[in-house]
Amino acid sequence: MHDDRVVIALGGNAMLGEHGEADAPAQQRAVERAMEQVAELVADGWLVVLTHGNGPQVGNLLVKNELARDVVPAMPLDWCVAQTQATVGFMVANALEQSLARRRLSWPVVAVVSRVEVAAGDPAFQRPTKPIGRYLPEAEAHLRSAEAQSWRDFGVKGWRRVVPSPEPIAIVDRDSVVQLVDAGFIVVAAGGGGIPVVRDEDGLRGVEAVIDKDLTAMLLARTVGASQLQIATDVEHVLIHYGTPAQRPLGRVSSADLRGLADQGHFQAGSMGPKVEAAIRFVEQGGRAAVITSLDRLAQGVRLETGTIVTA
Known part of the structure; x- marks a missing residue:
């Protein structure tokens, strides 16, 4: 037994079925398999902090945006990141608590909707590189480009939307995360790289971007003293x-x-x-x-x- 802290970063694809299935039962089963290993580490005495990717989950939300655009307003990308943080956090917390219970362990697990600050002047905003969402034919991609979206040709697969991927500066909600970890909670935080926000004269505002989840995981690990x-x-x-x-x-x-x-x-x-x-x-x-x-x-x-x- 020991009290070392470890930050574990799960890829968004880790929450899909064995053949890439993205329906709710398949995602739930994948998360349950992952949490069995996390519960094993908790039983060994590790103080675990979890974070996760959300590429497939955000991609599916964007498809829903496109298909329902004539019925309900589309959600901006930062809202989509927030929604996936909540959904994945819910799945992870439930699955981990169940895995711990099977080991006769009772441990509080909490998911924190987390904002991550990026610089408004980050060069990434001028050079979108992160592909998201589904592939489309060239003609349809050009129509989307006229709506202030950036699209890139990925060869035989088709065209895909690309968005900025700025560097994370700080986890805005770090004090809440650290206090929960210090109090003994297993915390799920900064999912999908965090909800991207920039600071201006009025405070923080969301921006349409996707922060790399591995760089945010590194920042989270330093923040909680892992x-x-x-x-x-x-x-x-x-x-x-x-x-x-x-x-x-x-x-x-x-x-x-x-x-x-x-x-x-x-x-x-x-x-x-x-x-x-x-x-x-x-x-x-x-x-x-x-x-x-x-x-x-x-x-x-x-x-x-x-x-x-x-x-x-």
């Missing part, structure tokens, strides 16, 4: 020389060596790149270890038994 950051993905290890005869998995690696590999272009910006960057920053800023591994190896990863383990 000794470890665990990033759950769909592979057991980070790979270098991907897709070549020289491909190999990374086990234990220093943050400096991993930075060197990142600078050499080993990790794609839209997939493993942000996870690697979050792991490096966490360790560089004083974290004991950051681990990138598959969801089904989550508990082993926290115990530093598998995965790509990043240390100073």
Whole structure:
């Protein structure tokens, strides 16, 4: 038993069925499987803080926006992020409490709707790069572009909307999160990278953007004083020389060596790149270890038994 804090970042795809099913029962089953491992860690004495992606969930909301646009007003993207935080937080809290109860443990779990501040002048607002929502034919994408949306050609799949992905500066609701963690709650916070807000003369206002959830997870881990950051993905290890005869998995690696590999272009910006960057920053800023591994190896990863383990 110990009292180390660990922030666990679950990917949005981790909350889908085995074949990508996005209906409510499939998402519920996927979350229940993940929470079995989290409950195991709580039973071992870890103080767990959870965060999560929301790409598939927000994408589905945007489809609903499009299909119902002539019936009800469409919701802005920051509202969609807030809605998915609540939905996923509800699923996670219920599933984790049930997993704990099966171990005869009673632990308070709470989901916090969390705003994350970004800079209004972040260059990302001028260069949207984050793809969201469904693929559309070129003609329909051009119609959407006339409505102040940015769309990009993704080849044979079609065109897809892209939105800004600014850097997270601070978790606005950090005091509430920290007080709950200090009081012994298992907290779910900053889902989907957080609800993006900027500060102006009137205070905070929401903006249409998607903050990278791995960079926000790193910020959350530093905010709550976690000794470890665990990033759950769909592979057991980070790979270098991907897709070549020289491909190999990374086990234990220093943050400096991993930075060197990142600078050499080993990790794609839209997939493993942000996870690697979050792991490096966490360790560089004083974290004991950051681990990138598959969801089904989550508990082993926290115990530093598998995965790509990043240390100073």
